[in-house]
Amino acid sequence: MSALLFNSAFGFYVVGLFHSVAAFVSKKDLFHKIAFASVGIGFFLHSSFLVYRGVEIAHLPLTDLKEALAFFAWTVSLCFFISHMRYRIKPLGIFLLPLVTALMLGTIFFKSSPVPEILRSSWIYWHTICLFLAYGMFFMTFIASLLYLFQERELKGKKPKTFYYWLPSQVLLDDLFYKMLISGFCFMTLGLLAGVIWAEQDWVQGWQGDPKVIAALVTWAIYLILIYLRLTAGWRGKRAALISMAGFLSILFTFLGARYLGGLHTFQ
Amino acid sequence: MDLILVGLSHKTAPIEVRERIFFPEKHLPTALQRLQAESDLSEGMIVSTCNRVEILVHGDRGYFQIVEAVKNFLYSYHALSRPFLENYLYSHLRQDAVNHLFRVASSLDSMVVGEPQILAQVKRAYSLACQAGSVGRHLGDLIPRAFFVAKKVRTSTRIGAAAVSVSSVAIELARKILGDLENKSVLFMGAGKMSTLAAKHLSDAGIQNIYVANRTPERSEKMAAQFSGQAVPFEDRFSYVIRADIVLVSTGSDSFILTKSEVEGIIKKRKYRPLFIIDISVPRNVDPAVNELENVFVYDIDDLQSVIDANIRQRQQEAVIAEDIVVEEVSNYIKQASRRSVGPLASLLRSRIEEMCLEDLKERRHQLPDEEYQRMEKMLKKTAHKIAHPLITQLRESDDSPGHRLYKIEMFKKMFRLDEDS
Numbered sequence: 001m002s003a004l005l006f007n008s009a010f011g012f013y014v015v016g017l018f019h020s021v022a023a024f025v026s027k028k029d030l031f032h033k034i035a036f037a038s039v040g041i042g043f044f045l046h047s048s049f050l051v052y053r054g055v056e057i058a059h060l061p062l063t064d065l066k067e068a069l070a071f072f073a074w075t076v077s078l079c080f081f082i083s084h085m086r087y088r089i090k091p092l093g094i095f096l097l098p099l100v101t102a103l104m105l106g107t108i109f110f111k112s113s114p115v116p117e118i119l120r121s122s123w124i125y126w127h128t129i130c131l132f133l134a135y136g137m138f139f140m141t142f143i144a145s146l147l148y149l150f151q152e153r154e155l156k157g158k159k160p161k162t163f164y165y166w167l168p169s170q171v172l173l174d175d176l177f178y179k180m181l182i183s184g185f186c187f188m189t190l191g192l193l194a195g196v197i198w199a200e201q202d203w204v205q206g207w208q209g210d211p212k213v214i215a216a217l218v219t220w221a222i223y224l225i226l227i228y229l230r231l232t233a234g235w236r237g238k239r240a241a242l243i244s245m246a247g248f249l250s251i252l253f254t255f256l257g258a259r260y261l262g263g264l265h266t267f268q
Numbered sequence: 269m270d271l272i273l274v275g276l277s278h279k280t281a282p283i284e285v286r287e288r289i290f291f292p293e294k295h296l297p298t299a300l301q302r303l304q305a306e307s308d309l310s311e312g313m314i315v316s317t318c319n320r321v322e323i324l325v326h327g328d329r330g331y332f333q334i335v336e337a338v339k340n341f342l343y344s345y346h347a348l349s350r351p352f353l354e355n356y357l358y359s360h361l362r363q364d365a366v367n368h369l370f371r372v373a374s375s376l377d378s379m380v381v382g383e384p385q386i387l388a389q390v391k392r393a394y395s396l397a398c399q400a401g402s403v404g405r406h407l408g409d410l411i412p413r414a415f416f417v418a419k420k421v422r423t424s425t426r427i428g429a430a431a432v433s434v435s436s437v438a439i440e441l442a443r444k445i446l447g448d449l450e451n452k453s454v455l456f457m458g459a460g461k462m463s464t465l466a467a468k469h470l471s472d473a474g475i476q477n478i479y480v481a482n483r484t485p486e487r488s489e490k491m492a493a494q495f496s497g498q499a500v501p502f503e504d505r506f507s508y509v510i511r512a513d514i515v516l517v518s519t520g521s522d523s524f525i526l527t528k529s530e531v532e533g534i535i536k537k538r539k540y541r542p543l544f545i546i547d548i549s550v551p552r553n554v555d556p557a558v559n560e561l562e563n564v565f566v567y568d569i570d571d572l573q574s575v576i577d578a579n580i581r582q583r584q585q586e587a588v589i590a591e592d593i594v595v596e597e598v599s600n601y602i603k604q605a606s607r608r609s610v611g612p613l614a615s616l617l618r619s620r621i622e623e624m625c626l627e628d629l630k631e632r633r634h635q636l637p638d639e640e641y642q643r644m645e646k647m648l649k650k651t652a653h654k655i656a657h658p659l660i661t662q663l664r665e666s667d668d669s670p671g672h673r674l675y676k677i678e679m680f681k682k683m684f685r686l687d688e689d690s
Binding site for chain 2: 156158172235236
């Protein structure tokens with residue numbers, strides 16, 4: 001049952017991706033509606049999968065890499081959903097859905113494993129959920145700054161082509177960027193704090209030197225700098241896009257790369 | 269029994285011709301009456317705008333006769349010679365006429381594709397024709413359908429979305445860069461005619477804070493008063509650039525009054541808030557290099573024009589989608605129209621054949637005994653039914669193209685001299 005839910009969610013995401021591309025190429029609104037509807041159904045099925053699987057293993061389904069990838073995909077499509085409802089930015093799907101599908105696809109390369117004993121703690125809920133929400137929001141931040149950049153290029157070049165006709169105003173894109181940045185940062189801070197408390201409570205030795213912890217702190221610092229520059233010097237456009245791209249690469253490294261360096265966070 | 273459209277438009281005729289066959293609105297009712305009377309047509313509508321004159325009619329005669337009649341009406345009404353007008357006129361029959369009407373109403377045939385006026389003009393022409401009593405069953409069914417198609421095109425494509433005039437493009441750009449204009453402020457450098465005009469457009473678009481800086485303070489005060497803005501000293505203009513979101517420059521100066529280094533100092537103080545500078549002066553008053561600065565967008569009059577050109581291309585792209593909608597709607601309409609006319613036609617055909625079969629028998633009514641007469645009548649009715657049956661089946665055949673089906677209906681009407689209206 002859980003496999004069925006998961007696979008059909010994946011299927012709907014793929015349908016959504018194809019229709020987003022079709023909408024982008026053909027400029028027909030109908031494809032947009034189909035894309036959005038499929039992502040909506042996919043998201044619903046994906047959420048049902050998480051609940052079902054959670055009840056099945058009596059734990060948050062976020063204990064191995066397979067589940068982590070799926071959960072990451074879920075937070076990204078959650079952010080897509082929220083942003084779409086609030087901002088109606090048409091080309092969002094074409095940028096977000098490839099990541100969602102790639103993450104979902106990635107899960108087939110990993111096997112499920114039993115829940116390790118160390119994860120039997122309520123802090124994991126706070127630690128992981130907050131961090132993954134932050135990751136999803138930071139990805140959104142990156143995409144928003146990219147779209148801002150694309151439209152800025154057309155505005156500066158005085159030759160509107162694609163994005164000018166597809167995107168809302170720069171102010172709105174900037175608003176999305178800023179809100180996602182701030183809320184992502186809050187969630188990341190909460191997630192990291194939860195991790196620290198968890199480690200201290202369970203007397204985990206040497207968590208300060210764990211590669212993933214260090215990578216996460218670097219990521220956190222990058223976004224802190226971005227917020228600081230935004231507030232003091234009003235950074236947006238190209239510079240903000242570059243930093244948020246660096247931040248997102250750092251997230252990917254934290255998420256996928258750091259596990260090869262060993263440490264406390266190496267699970268299956 | 270045909271639907272025909274005769275007309276000319278900016279695509280076929282130059283203004284010298286169009287102006288001579290223009291129908292002023294107050295003359296339309298009499299023109300419609302003359303058209304109906306002189307050309308012996310059952311229904312008619314005249315759409316007359318500066319870009320087109322189209323006459324849509326429904327008549328009982330054949331295609332060529334109706335076209336000739338409408339053309340003759342045009343020649344005589346405007347006292348023009350046939351050679352003068354003939355080559356500019358086009359005519360469309362049935363399906364093509366429906367297609368043309370739908371395209372015109374949807375603004376696909378307009379000079380500026382997607383402009384909204386044409387629909388209102390067609391609506392006006394329709395209501396005038398209704399008042400003049402020249403709209404009957406056929407046009408009364410078809411023309412409102414054109415309004416529906418036009419609305420569908422407008423809502424499901426973005427054909428009318430992109431701005432195509434200088435002032436509307438400037439406002440479109442301002443909205444793109446700054447979002448909602450309601451609480452934004454604009455600084456005018458120069459208080460000439462162009463500035464005043466621009467101020468009117470911008471305040472219509474919702475801008476409330478207006479600053480005016482001009483070398484002669486009297487003029488800036490006068491303009492500021494007109495838009496309940498604030499006149500500021502010309503020397504202080506840079507400190508107002510810090511506050512403003514839009515700067516509109518239109519002075520008679522022959523050198524740059526905003527240079528890159530000046531603006532560079534300002535944007536830092538603005539914390540890189542986006543700044544939209546519109547330079548409508550010729551020669552230009554703002555150094556084009558200012559555009560290189562972060563979050564500053566400088567548009568001169570040529571740049572605005574290039575956005576207009578791009579927007580027109582965008583509308584044309586949308587028009588491709590709109591054409592598909594029109595084609596689909598035309599085929600829907602024709603299908604419906606032919607389906608509707610098959611029903612009554614079939615019963616007409618049946619009774620007509622029956623009538624033909626019984627004709628001779630009825631003449632000999634008194635020569636035959638009652639019993640014999642009834643027997644023969646019954647037999648002939650059966651025969652009539654046998655003849656009519658395959659014909660009606662043929663008429664109802666649904667896998668024809670809608671156009672072909674209409675043609676078939678017309679054929680049957682002619683062959684059996686069927687007239688629905690009688």
